[in-house]
Amino acid sequence: xxxxxxxxxxxxxxxxxxxxxxxxxxxxxxxxxxxxxxxxxxxxxxxxxxxxxxxxxxxxxxxxxxxxxxxxxxxxxxxxxxxxxxxxxxxxxxxxxxxxxxxxxxxxxxxxxxxxxxxxxxxxxxxxxxxxxxxxxxxxxxxxxxxxxxxxxxxxxxxxxxxxxxxxxxxxxxxxxxxxxxxxxxxxxxxxxxxxxxxxxxxxxxxxxxxxxxxxxxxxxxxxxxxxxxxxxxxxxxxxxxxxxxxxxxxxxxxxxxxxxxxxxxxxxxxxxxxxxxxxxxxxxxxxxxxxxxxxxxxxxxxxxxxxxxxxxxxxxxxxxxxxxxxxxxxxxxxxxxxxxxxxxxxxxxxxxxxxxxxxxxxxxxxxxxxxxxxxxxxxxxxxxxxxxxxxxxxxxxxxxxxxxxxxxxxxxxxxxxxxxxxxxxxxxxxxxxxxxxxxxxxxxxxxxxxxxxxxxxxxxxxxxxxxxxxxxxxxxxxxxxxxxxxxxxxxxxxxxxxxxxxxxxxxxxxxxxxxxxxxxxxxxxxxxxxxxxxxxxxxxxxxxxxxxxxxxxxxxxxxxxxxxxxxxxxxxxxxxxxxxxxxxxxxxxxxxxxxxxxxxxxxxxxxxxxxxxxxxxxxxxxxxxxxxxxxxxxxxxxxxxxxxxxxxxxxxxxxxxxxxxxxxxxxxxxxxxxxxxxxxxxxxxxxxxxxxxxxxxxxxxxxxxxxxxxxxxxxxxxxxxxxxxxxxxxxxxxxxxxxxxxxxxxxxxxxxxxxxxxxxxxxxxxxxxxxxxxxxxxxxxxxxxxxxxxxxxxxxxxxxxxxxxxxxxxxxxxxxxxx
Numbered sequence: 001x002x003x004x005x006x007x008x009x010x011x012x013x014x015x016x017x018x019x020x021x022x023x024x025x026x027x028x029x030x031x032x033x034x035x036x037x038x039x040x041x042x043x044x045x046x047x048x049x050x051x052x053x054x055x056x057x058x059x060x061x062x063x064x065x066x067x068x069x070x071x072x073x074x075x076x077x078x079x080x081x082x083x084x085x086x087x088x089x090x091x092x093x094x095x096x097x098x099x100x101x102x103x104x105x106x107x108x109x110x111x112x113x114x115x116x117x118x119x120x121x122x123x124x125x126x127x128x129x130x131x132x133x134x135x136x137x138x139x140x141x142x143x144x145x146x147x148x149x150x151x152x153x154x155x156x157x158x159x160x161x162x163x164x165x166x167x168x169x170x171x172x173x174x175x176x177x178x179x180x181x182x183x184x185x186x187x188x189x190x191x192x193x194x195x196x197x198x199x200x201x202x203x204x205x206x207x208x209x210x211x212x213x214x215x216x217x218x219x220x221x222x223x224x225x226x227x228x229x230x231x232x233x234x235x236x237x238x239x240x241x242x243x244x245x246x247x248x249x250x251x252x253x254x255x256x257x258x259x260x261x262x263x264x265x266x267x268x269x270x271x272x273x274x275x276x277x278x279x280x281x282x283x284x285x286x287x288x289x290x291x292x293x294x295x296x297x298x299x300x301x302x303x304x305x306x307x308x309x310x311x312x313x314x315x316x317x318x319x320x321x322x323x324x325x326x327x328x329x330x331x332x333x334x335x336x337x338x339x340x341x342x343x344x345x346x347x348x349x350x351x352x353x354x355x356x357x358x359x360x361x362x363x364x365x366x367x368x369x370x371x372x373x374x375x376x377x378x379x380x381x382x383x384x385x386x387x388x389x390x391x392x393x394x395x396x397x398x399x400x401x402x403x404x405x406x407x408x409x410x411x412x413x414x415x416x417x418x419x420x421x422x423x424x425x426x427x428x429x430x431x432x433x434x435x436x437x438x439x440x441x442x443x444x445x446x447x448x449x450x451x452x453x454x455x456x457x458x459x460x461x462x463x464x465x466x467x468x469x470x471x472x473x474x475x476x477x478x479x480x481x482x483x484x485x486x487x488x489x490x491x492x493x494x495x496x497x498x499x500x501x502x503x504x505x506x507x508x509x510x511x512x513x514x515x516x517x518x519x520x521x522x523x524x525x526x527x528x529x530x531x532x533x534x535x536x537x538x539x540x541x542x543x544x545x546x547x548x549x550x551x552x553x554x555x556x557x558x559x560x561x562x563x564x565x566x567x568x569x570x571x572x573x574x575x576x577x578x579x580x581x582x583x584x585x586x587x588x589x590x591x592x593x594x595x596x597x598x599x600x601x602x603x604x605x606x607x608x609x610x611x612x613x614x615x616x617x618x619x620x621x622x623x624x625x626x627x628x629x630x631x632x633x634x635x636x637x638x639x640x641x642x643x644x645x646x647x648x649x650x651x652x653x654x655x656x657x658x659x660x661x662x663x664x665x666x667x668x669x670x671x672x673x674x675x676x677x678x679x680x681x682x683x684x685x686x687x688x689x690x691x692x693x694x695x696x697x698x699x700x701x702x703x704x705x706x707x708x709x710x711x712x713x714x715x716x717x718x719x720x721x722x723x724x725x726x727x728x729x730x731x732x733x734x735x736x737x738x739x740x741x742x743x744x745x746x747x748x749x750x751x752x753x754x755x756x757x758x759x760x761x762x763x764x765x766x767x768x769x770x771x772x773x774x775x776x777x778x779x780x781x782x783x784x785x786x787x788x789x790x791x792x793x794x795x796x797x798x799x800x801x802x803x804x805x806x807x808x809x810x811x812x813x814x815x816x817x818x819x820x
Contacts, residue, residue, distance in 0.1 A: 070097040070297065071782065075104045075368055077144040078137030078165060083152065092196075095150045096812055099197045103128075103135045103146040106371050107309065112141050114167055121169035131175060133190065138373075142167045145178060147189035150196075197811060217272045218817045222282055222809065223802045224273055228257040229291050233790035234797055236770040239288055254288060280816040289783055294808050296786030299796040303332065303344045304370045310334045311693070312372070313379030313406075313753045314363065315343065316388070316395070317761035318354060321768055323777040326351050328359060329764040330366060333379065335749045339733040341566070341726055343760040345792040346370075348768065350781040356387045356395045374399075377406040378690075381755030383414045405692060407661060412570050412654075413560040413757035419649040420494075420553065426645050429638050433542035434486075434494070436533050441483045441497060443530055444508065453514070455482065458507040483508070492557050495550040502547060505603060508534070535605055541634060544596055545642060548588075552580045553646075561759040567662065568669050569724040570756045574654045578647060585643040589635055610634075661689055665751045670722035674713050679706035686747055693750060694743070702743035709741050725752060767791050 073094070074080035083091055105128045113120040123143065128134055135144045142165030168174050179186050232239055232253050241252025250256065262273040276282075315331035330347045347366045351358055364374055380396050382388035388395045389410060396408035424430050444450050458481075466473060483504060486497040501508070512534070515527040533539060556577045560570060584592075593610075600607040610631035667681040683703050686694045694702065713719045718735055722728050729748050732738040738745040771787050772779050779787075790797040810819045 070101050071293075071369060073097055073101065073369075075101065075371070076137050076139050077104055077135045077146075077149065078140035078142060082163075083150060093813065095196060098146075098150060099193065100808060100811060103133060104137075104371070105134070106136060106138060106373070108138070108373065109309070114141065114169060116168075116170050123169055127175075133193075134175070137165060138368075140165055140167075145186065145189075147193040148186060151189040151192045215818055215820065218280075218819050219803075219806055220269060220272055221276050222806055222819065224258050224261050225254075225283060225287070226291055226295070226802050226805050227261070228254050229288060230295060230790065230797060230800075231257060233292060233295070233787050234794055236767065236787070236791045238776055240285060255283065258283070277817065289786075290812065291805065291809060292786045292790075293782065294805050294812075295797065295800055296789045298800050298804070299789050299793050300346060300370060302796045302799070303346060303793070304372065306336050306342065306344070307332060307334050307372065308337065309376075310336070311376050311378040311750060311753055313381060313755050314377055314399075315381040315755055315758050315761050316359070316363065317383060317758045317765070318351070319765045319768070321772050321777075322774055323772070325781075326354060327765075327768060328362065329761045329768075330363060331758075331760045331764070332372075333381070333753060333755055335729065335752050339729050339738075339749075341752050345760070345764050345789060348764065348781075348785045348788055354387050356390065356393055356398055359387070359395050360398045375403055375692075377403045378750055379754045380406050380408045381411060381758050382408070383411050383758065384418065405690060407689070407754065409567065409755050411755075411758040412574075413557070413759055415653045416553070416557055416560060419646070419653050420550075422649050423642065423645040427638070427642050429538065429542055430546065430642060433539060433546065436539055437497060437501065437543075438486065440501065440508065440530055440534055441485050443526065444483050444511070445485060450511065450515070451482065454504070454507055454511045457510050457514075458504060461507055461510075492554060495547075495554045495557075498543060498547050498550065502543065509603060535603075537600070537605060537607055540599060540605055541596055541638070544599060545592070545639060548584065548592060548595075549581070549642065549646060552584070553577060560757045561762075565756050566725045566752055567754045567756050568666055568751075569726070571654070571662065571666075572671075574650065578650055581643055581647055581650075585640060585647075589639060592639070661685075661754075664689070665754075668725055668728070668748060668751060670713070670719060670725070670728045673720060674710065677706075677710055677713075679703060679710070682706050682744070682747065685751075686743075690747070690750055693746065698743055702747070705741050705743050709744055712737070764788065764792060 083094060086094055105125075107125055111122040111124075113122045123136060123141070127143070128136075133146050135146045135149075136142075137144060144165050166174055166178075229239070237253050239252065239254045241248070241250055241255070244251045244255060258273065262270045265273065312332050312334035315333055316328060318326055318328050321327050328349045328351050329345070330349065331343050332346050333341070333343045336342050349362045349366065351362060367374055377399065380399055382395065386394060389408060391397055396406075399406050400408070424434060444454055481500055481503060484493065484496040484500040487493040509531070512527045512531040516524050516531070519527065556573050559565065559573045597607060599605070608630045610629065612630055614628050614630045614633040664681050664685040667676050667678050667685070669676050683699060683706070686702055687699055716735075718731060719728070722731060725748060729745070729752060732741070732745055732748070767788055768784070771791060772784055806819050809815075
């Protein structure tokens with residue numbers, strides 16, 4: 001009885017705030033964790049409700065309006081869900097996000113025809129000029145009303161035009177009927193649309209008067225935040241710190257940069273930054289994400305404008321980030337308005353699995369989001385993984401079903417890597433050599449003490465060589481280096497590892513000798529075994545052989561990793577590489593043996609008698625199968641086999657006869673005074689591989705152009721020394737001859753769209769590793785994407801105007817202070 005009397009009654013303590021306390025916390029936590037989260041609509045498109053749905057009160061927030069990332073919204077009006085199907089507290093945010101995107105008005109080359117009586121009619125883009133509220137659905141081939149879609153929450157029964165769309169291209173009377181009278185529902189929706197997209201017309205702006213000084217101060221504070229975000233994103237730095245309190249001496253990069261701005265500002269501006277209203281500082285993590293997302297979307301829109309209506313190629317690759325999440329990088333390759341081949345980073349998408357169908361859905365969603373037409377894809381560039389390049393169920397096959405002229409090109413750099421890997425694994429001596437090389441590098445590099453000892457030994461060796469006159473001095477010469485570790489995915493690192501060991505061979509030898517005498521007993525035994533393997537003739541022979549071979553292939557490797565290179569130029573470099581390797585096989589043995597002999601004399605390595613019998617295994621007679629000399633073994637069974645393996649793999653993976661598209665494209669090569677140009681091949685290229693870009697009448701015009709084009713190119717001195725199709729494209733525009741040969745110019749742009757390698761996607765993954773490191777492994781996907789697009793496309797990020805960011809930021813939600 002006493003216990004009950006001591007406890008207060010639960011009914012008396014229940015206040016109205018307690019009913020909403022839990023829901024507020026849940027809403028704030030979810031919004032704080034992800035700015036891009038949007039609740040799933042209560043009804044699907046197939047099950048449209050006849051009345052407004054009842055919203056669960058426990059999923060709402062009465063404190064504030066949640067922010068929505070516009071990147072997650074469906075643009076096509078024929079696919080998106082109605083506004084009333086979202087939670088009540090999210091509807092205004094959804095409206096604002098759609099208002100920032102604007103009506104969906106895609107400009108297509110050809111709209112589909114629809115039968116009307118005895119005639120076929122189609123939508124006209126000119127309708128958007130007189131009806132800015134109009135939207136067009138590519139999915140349904142219908143038009144919709146944008147403001148009526150946004151503000152139909154009070155009407156359970158909607159006009160057919162708003163819900164189901166309209167496909168009546170015969171007359172515009174239906175549009176006029178929908179607009180109706182001044183006080184009609186359409187005009188009411190237009191007024192609400194205008195008020196929501198213009199904050200200065202809202203009731204808060206009328207009631208709360210702000211002086212121009214207050215507005216200027218608010219803009220200055222927000223500009224400081226924008227510039228801080230721009231700087232940190234460009235440099236790939238973290239925004240937040242461990243302790244962001246006012247008493248912290250290191251409150252994170254964002255706040256520390258704003259403090260630096262305040263210190264550099266004049267006294268008046270410093271006071272403005274430091275005396276921001278407590279409820280409107282706009283420096284919280286949520287505001288940082290909103291401003292970063294605005295900047296990221298502006299960069300993507302600038303890339304979208306640069307693409308324009310040009311045909312483009314998609315480059316896609318996947319990698320696992322530091323948090324073990326599969327990330328897909330999407331790059332657009334196209335010819336811009338300045339006739340330069342561009343590869344722009346567009347989006348990084350977190351994919352739940354590597355299923356090819358999932359990859360395609362995500363890519364198409366990104367393209368539709370920015371009004372890029374999937375049917376404009378004219379090329380695909382991936383690696384050789386089955387889920388990407390599979391001819392039946394791979395990503396390239398799925399895109400070919402929808403875009404039959406989006407030709408797949410296996411990444412040339414990846415082909416070269418596979419070629420060199422296959423040759424290394426196919427020759428046993430080379431495989432053993434790389435295993436020993438890795439053992440040497442790991443042994444020397446695994447200990448800081450050994451690393452320092454090797455560096456000191458190398459410095460002493462350089463001083464001795466300079467003293468006896470074998471090394472020349474000069475600025476930047478004789479820099480000390482260390483052994484380079486080879487990577488399994490970057491074949492160029494193998495060449496650097498070989499080159500570093502050759503340069504440090506004497507220093508490594510002295511270091512191992514010193515360890516055999518002064519190190520601990522276990523280290524002495526390991527050093528002795530490694531030194532014995534390194535000083536063997538077989539190892540030295542393979543070391544110098546692979547250095548000679550990879551010195552040739554390294555040029556091709558670097559060429560294929562350039563940001564922009566046309567496909568014919570890449571094929572020419574492959575051809576040159578094959579020719580150099582063939583010359584090395586036929587005429588390079590004598591010079592190579594001389595080089596090996598000189599190397600062995602320098603480092604006191606026993607070189608076998610080349611005319612003596614080669615003894616296999618342990619040297620016992622019963623183990624010998626063939627009576628061959630040492631010269632025969634090292635020349636035929638190692639030297640020739642390695643080069644033959646390289647040549648055969650290059651011929652198999654880079655065959656010119658494997659693709660008719662590449663053969664026909666070679667006719668546009670401007671080298672040797674357009675010696676390969678043939679009118680028949682040009683017409684076949686356009687007719688067979690690009691029929692959607694050249695109608696029958698244009699094929700006839702292309703054939704007429706070719707005759708004049710060939711004669712004009714031969715007599716014009718500006719076109720005599722061109723070495724690539726890319727140079728040809730730029731020269732055509734600079735000389736204004738693209739206007740006289742529009743069909744040939746269009747075909748050249750299509751060929752340039754074909755990808756060569758996915759080196760740009762690899763660079764984006766390098767940026768991802770910088771931004772999402774071990775200390776930032778929980779960074780959100782949308783935040784990572786926005787950081788990456790500003791970090792990679794710095795050119796566009798620097799060109800964004802702060803005033804436009806402020807205007808868009810103000811329009812995304814209700815703000816406590818005024819910025820205009």
